Amino acid sequence: MDFTIQKVLILTDTGYRTVDIRIEGDAIAHIAPDLEARGTIVNGANKLLLPGFINAHTHSSEMWQRGLISPYPLELWLTQLYDCPVINLEQIYLSALGTAAETLLSGGTCVVDHLVLIPGKELETVEATIRGYREIGIRAFIGPLIYDRALDAGIPDEGANREIEPFYWTAEQNLNFLQAAIEKFHRPEEGIGIMTAPTGMQLCSDALFKGCIELSDRYNLCRHTHLLETKAQEKLAWEKYGCTAVAYLDRIGFLSDRTSLAHCVWLNDEDISLLAKTRSTVVHNPLSNLRLGSGIAPVLKYRQAGVNVAFGCDGTASSDGQDMLEAIKIGTMLHNTTDFEYRNWIDPKKAVKMAALGGATGIKLADKIGSLEVGKKADLVLYDLTNLSLLPRTDPVGLLIFGRPTRVVDSVWVNGDRIVAEGKPTRIDIEKLRQDLFQYSDWTGDTKSSTTQKMEAHYRHVMGLPGS
Amino acid sequence: MDFTIQKVLILTDTGYRTVDIRIEGDAIAHIAPDLEARGTIVNGANKLLLPGFINAHTHSSEMWQRGLISPYPLELWLTQLYDCPVINLEQIYLSALGTAAETLLSGGTCVVDHLVLIPGKELETVEATIRGYREIGIRAFIGPLIYDRALDAGIPDEGANREIEPFYWTAEQNLNFLQAAIEKFHRPEEGIGIMTAPTGMQLCSDALFKGCIELSDRYNLCRHTHLLETKAQEKLAWEKYGCTAVAYLDRIGFLSDRTSLAHCVWLNDEDISLLAKTRSTVVHNPLSNLRLGSGIAPVLKYRQAGVNVAFGCDGTASSDGQDMLEAIKIGTMLHNTTDFEYRNWIDPKKAVKMAALGGATGIKLADKIGSLEVGKKADLVLYDLTNLSLLPRTDPVGLLIFGRPTRVVDSVWVNGDRIVAEGKPTRIDIEKLRQDLFQYSDWTGDTKSSTTQKMEAHYRHVMGLPGS
DSSP states (O other): OOEEEEEEEEEOSSSEEEEEEEEETTEEEEEETTOOOOSEEEEOTTEEEEEOEEEEEEOGGGGGGTTTSOSOOHHHHHHHHHTSOOOOHHHHHHHHHHHHHHHHTTTEEEEEEEEOOOTTOHHHHHHHHHHHHHHHTOEEEEEEOBOOSOGGGGSOOTTOOOOOOOOSSOHHHHHHHHHHHHHHHOBGGGTEEEOBOBOBTTTOOHHHHHHHHHHHHHHTOOEEEEEOOSHHHHHHHHHHHSSOHHHHHHHTTOOSTTEEEEEOOSOOHHHHHHHHHHTOEEEEOHHHHHHTTOOOOOHHHHHHTTOEEEEOOOOGGGTOSOOHHHHHHHHHHGGGGGOSOGGGSOOHHHHHHIIIIIHHHHTTOTTTSSSOOTTSBOOEEEEETTSGGGOSOSOHHHHHHHSOOOSOEEEEEETTEEEEETTEESSSOHHHHHHHHHHTOOOOOOOOOHHHHHHHHHHHHHTTOOOO | OOEEEEEEEEEOSSSEEEEEEEEETTEEEEEETTOOOOSEEEEOTTEEEEEOEEEEEEOGGGGGGTTTSOSOOHHHHHHHHHTSOOOOHHHHHHHHHHHHHHHHTTTEEEEEEEEOOOTTOHHHHHHHHHHHHHHHTOEEEEEEOBOOSOGGGGSOOTTOOOOOOOOSSOHHHHHHHHHHHHHHHOBGGGTEEEOBOBOBTTTOOHHHHHHHHHHHHHHTOOEEEEEOOSHHHHHHHHHHHSSOHHHHHHHHTOOSTTEEEEEOOSOOHHHHHHHHHHTOEEEEOHHHHHHTTOOOOOHHHHHHTTOEEEEOOOOGGGTOSOOHHHHHHHHHHGGGGGOSOGGGSOOHHHHHHIIIIIHHHHTTOTTTSSSOOTTSBOOEEEEETTSGGGOSOSOHHHHHHHSOOOSOEEEEEETTEEEEETTEESSSOHHHHHHHHHHTOOOOOOOOOHHHHHHHHHHHHHTTOOOO
């Protein structure tokens, strides 16, 4: 349906401009002051319009463990996560809705869901997730989280000669499932895409990585994986491949301009050059990196090397929410502590570009979304600048990115459809979602994980920590 | 007025407990399950009650520069701040209201305001601020921000032999003003206290520090100052005193169990021992430290050395808000990146204790507020655990501290008075505040500061950055 947003503030390369924007069908048709109105009129006065952000890495079903897991490094945190899995397809659907709602209400219009699968119900997990995303109307890429090694294999051995139990699915079984998921669900023209997304080198065989590359080439899909999130993974890569994990991924041909890599905390300068050369995208998940003590990703170095950087929230069990504005704020400011040269620091306007166009580039959609340009899809977010949390009035984007905005999103459009209006999703009943999330859960204290106990001593040995 | 909160969840040393809490007058009278109700009944079902947090360092009038200043290190950021001063007493009053409102609605019940003064209207600035705090009902400590050296003096000279212009107020003039402010406004029994708060060693003479110590002893006041926020200040202390700034403050007797020190980023191990020995409090302002690139304060070391640590938001021009839950979240997780020994990491329950009791200790009120104990003042915050941002249900304090809570505060009491109910301040019109903040401001882009231009070349020289 055509519509015109009148007298709205937009960001330009040099500052701000007040314009009218006319959307025809699913795309931006005109941007200019005082356009002839057509279709529905939207009053843009005292509002800011930005391109939608891409929540470029998350795991939707982790919403069920929000705030639950104690402070642990990734490897032990994972053992806790695995001991409280989501086993219910209704929950999968609800957490997809919840993840989408939080993303939309914090400026995102697209989510990259590295989706944890229910064993034995893999296709159904993807289906339930997509049902949620289609219902609320968000653009979504789903990368079913596949692997073929048991959890212990993700920790370096360091001469302990541990016996790692075989995993219940082989590379071939994973790839058969993935191909079925692609054929059944990959509908990019409808805003739902499948990615090939092996968990990471820590839990995946060569055969699985190569099969993913082959499928992504055959179906023209994006690739996604976790990369060097922790110091332990850096060690593991050397143990496994005799080189860095980036050199390994480059050697097998996984890196490309449609490859996005979550975390990238422990890369050296040569690794960074490889990412730049292959035009791969780094997805920075600052909140998760802090919570799990993974480290501070060298984001300023990435930018200086010309590596594209996007922002993600990561799963809610490690972040512990899906607020894109929070992830962007911390992912912007955090790096100021890593470089005294303040001229390298990221300012709020650059952060917006990273979160929108950087995110779009990472999913090979920079020609279609990520900026306000005539011809691009109307994935738009309208912010209410009269909200108390954005006052007093100063620099609108400074307020939005550096501040603590609270319920500032007025409207969201994806593909020209208004899926949030007056701060509420239009297609789902958010009050019912709230009640459902309440009903399907209860207050529990700290988790006691037998898997943690099993793995902790070895983890401490590998990380050079004193015996327990 | 007496009241009873029924069936509310509280935090204990070992977990959670559901209790009734009876408040008589301004204090907690009983805590037990199924108490006989007295006075007003407050339904605590599906709610969590915590002691109020202390926003242990802020500058209220900086609210007028929220989101405004570009990413700069402290010394250059300050030049920008000084070029857009607040000169209007009505604005001073409004930003006190705004600072208090954001603090209250994020779990705080007390604010420590290191208050920037309008030159020539110093007492009036304090008066307008206190008017705001009294009106909304928050507990407040005001430390008028005094100094007797010009801004340039805050940057090390490093042999440049700069001429520093004399400052318009001498130590004596500052101290005369401070004494007048103490006599006029210090009313701790009414919830309004004055602190002696020299800006910091970078802009204060020996005479000013010593006069502040003398006044704090005479009137039994708390002491507060900025301490070693930046690497440049670390250098400056050696240039000025031939020792660290902490050794200097210890030598002159400023450190004590009623001294709180904002930032404390650049301390060495001996400095830390001095803070522990003198029982001084560190106020950690993580958001400001990130935004200004000051560094990561060694908070885990402070805790291991037995130094009391509290949380502050710092002024809104560098944070860029007054959300205590945001400051606590980042100030908790940030340190996980500084120590692979995850057993040293701060968990959400410890963070609550730091923010409440740690904050109270820093203002020498640990015997009166900061925990839920019979006999203590009723400075209480009631959180609605059915809020969408705190769902699904898991661990309530984990959700609150690690999550992204949005409008979760139901009620706040200070001294037993309910000053927030159903998420809104009861004594002020928050909608009028919003309109006033809008009216007194306009959207401006980036500031161009002549002071920055004047000081930048020298700053870059001192910090070893390449010439501009």
